[in-house]
Amino acid sequence: MSPRKKAQIAFASAVTLLALSGVAAYVSIVRLLESEELVIHSLRVQSALGDFTNAIARVGRVATAYVATGKEEFLGDFQPYLDEVPPTMQHLRDLTKDNPSQQALCERLQQSTEQRMLLFQRSIELKKKYPKDETAQVRIRQQTAPFSSVTTEITAQMREAEDALLDVRQKASAYRLKLTILILGFTFVIALALFSINYRLLSMELTARERAEHASRALSAHVMRLQDEERRKFSRELHDSLGQYLAGLKMSFSMLASDHAEDSRYFECMQLLEQCIAETRTISHLLHPPMLDVAGFATTAKWFVEGFSQRSGVEVKTNLAETPGRLPPNLELVLFRVLQESLTNIHRHSKSTKAEVALKLVAGNAVLSIRDFGSGVPPAVLARFHTHDASGVGLAGMRERVRELAGQFEISSDSSGTTVRISIPLPAAAVAADASAAD
Ligand SMILES: Nc1ncnc2c1ncn2[C@@H]1O[C@H](COP(=O)(O)OP(=O)(O)OP(=O)(O)O)[C@@H](O)[C@H]1O
Ligand SMILES: [Mg+2]
Structure with a gap:
């Protein structure tokens, strides 16, 4: 196979392999980003769960403190804390929209939370109207207890489910990351190998060209030397043989001058002979x-x-x-x-x-x-x-x-x-x- 053909094949396979590796790296990076997104989503759900439990704990704390002490400062915080509960609940529902089992738990959580909040409100109302009526407060506390444990139980279930999901998603993400690094490493090694093959073919081609150039230069130098030698030889031959014959002819011819003193053709011949001698000399000298x-x-x-x-x-x-x-x-x-x-x-x-x-x-x-x-x-x-x-x-x-x-x-x-x-x-x-x- 000719070096050009080999170089073409090496180049075409380099381009194909790099394109394939590029596509594989692209797909793997997209998947990695997707699984990272899922991990972040699970972390958001966990944080929303934390926000929700904090919000209801705050409401419970101020309500209990007011009922226990009767101090107005606790009452002032009650309504703003109570208003924060529905948005945190809604945020949790929005985040778990894609997960039916979490949605079902949310539904139950919302119902029990609403009941709990109503009982807190009733307890405060009673405290305002009958500050000394402890029996009514004890009754309300007894009614609140089951809703409290339901809330605790559901949030624990939701947290566990989200922890399990997070674990799976983190593992998937780590796997994608490894795969992406592997594909990129593989692409790098292939590119390196193909570049070195191309480089080897190129340097082989260059060496072959240099050799051919060197050979052609050596040949042309040799041809020019031969040409110079030929010219020198031919010049000497012209001078020593034809030139000498013509000179001899002229000497012999000039001896006949007295016999042809009146003959114009003789002088014409003599002139032509002299031109021949001069031209032979010039050609011989120009050759070398x-x-x-x-x-x-x-x-x-x-x-x-x-x-x-x-x-x-x-x-x-x-x-x-x-x-x-x-x-x-x-x-x-x-x-x-x-x-x-x-x-x-x-x-x-x-x-x-x-x-x-x-x-x-x-x-x-x-x-x-x-x-x-x-x-x-x-x-x-x-x-x-x-x-x-x-x-x-x-x-x-x-x-x-x-x-x-x-x-x-x-x-x-x-x-x-x-x-x-x-x-x-x-x-x-x-x-x-x-x-x-x-x-
Ligand atoms: N002094 C010059 N002025 C104008 N054109 C020139 C001159 N010298 C060279 N050339 C151009 O360059 C060309 C190449 O010249 P080169 O001496 O290599 O070849 P050549 O004179 O045509 O033939 P040969 O091989 O007999 O020398 C010429 O044909 C001519 O067109
Ligand atoms: Mg020329």
């Missing part, structure tokens, strides 16, 4: 200028620029810094090839009538720039070149040659012209020589 090996880049560049200007009609200004001694041959060859290709491009594509060539030594680098004032490289061509999808081999070849020597290649272009700029690190010896020349 012997001057580059003998006199170095600056001299060869001047010779090449001069010939280029004559052939193309492009006026070229040069500003070539003196190099401290000779630069390494491979560096000089790269400088020359870049100059050659850039000027050829200017002639072929730019429509510029002027160009500038400059060589500087800057911070341990040889910096060569070739500028024209023409139409500029079409943006689409430039974009393709930057994404390593160039159609021509000229620009791409220059970039590869420069990269081989750990240098930098830049091309900037707009409608006012194009500049090719390369910067190649000088070997330590050349840098040292440059520094001492500057002192």
Whole structure:
């Protein structure tokens, strides 16, 4: 299976598993919130039960205190406390609406409470009218006692039922919490595993790409070296064989000059022969200028620029810094090839009538720039070149040659012209020589 297919499958399964885990986590969290809500509800019921028993206890306390002492201050509290009982009862009924057995108990509780409250009221009325009548008060107390125990019994039953419910709900809530944590933990582990699988596939793909890039760079460097060697060989062959034959032919031909002094065809042939010799020499020198090996880049560049200007009609200004001694041959060859290709491009594509060539030594680098004032490289061509999808081999070849020597290649272009700029690190010896020349 291809690495891309594997990555697609890994990604699709990661998304699916994460989506499923997300849904499971969502459902579990919703359930957890629901069971938490039920726990809170039970606690509310318990608190309402407490409020209710406190309310009736308060009423009983003040009624008993008044009947026992006859003090008016207790009577003042009686009615407000009595008014608080029905709302607390109603609140309890509202909270237990969802529970039929608690509702039934509430019903009984309400009836006995109403009876108790009536008896408290009657006892107070009697106390007001007959403060000394103890027998009547004893009778009322006897009537109140059963209602009191019914109230106590029912509230205890309700509390027990709610305690049992609370226990069940708390257990359910704890279980949901555990489940939610488990699902979230599982999701995290799955995400981690899938991310590491994706990362491994990605890094394998990157390694494979790096290897392929390295191999293709090594191949293109090798091809360029072979091309240089071929050019050098072909240049020598042209010079040493065809060039020598033509030179010999010219010598032999010139011996016949006296026999053909009046023959214009002889002179025409002689002229053509001389053109052949000159052209062979030029082609041979352009393929690989012997001057580059003998006199170095600056001299060869001047010779090449001069010939280029004559052939193309492009006026070229040069500003070539003196190099401290000779630069390494491979560096000089790269400088020359870049100059050659850039000027050829200017002639072929730019429509510029002027160009500038400059060589500087800057911070341990040889910096060569070739500028024209023409139409500029079409943006689409430039974009393709930057994404390593160039159609021509000229620009791409220059970039590869420069990269081989750990240098930098830049091309900037707009409608006012194009500049090719390369910067190649000088070997330590050349840098040292440059520094001492500057002192
Ligand atoms: N100085 C320039 N001015 C305008 N356009 C340029 C210039 N140099 C390059 N170009 C554009 O960039 C393209 C790519 O150039 P490159 O040298 O890579 O290929 P080429 O010259 O077309 O063919 P070759 O492979 O023979 O060099 C050219 O076709 C041209 O459109
Ligand atoms: Mg070109």
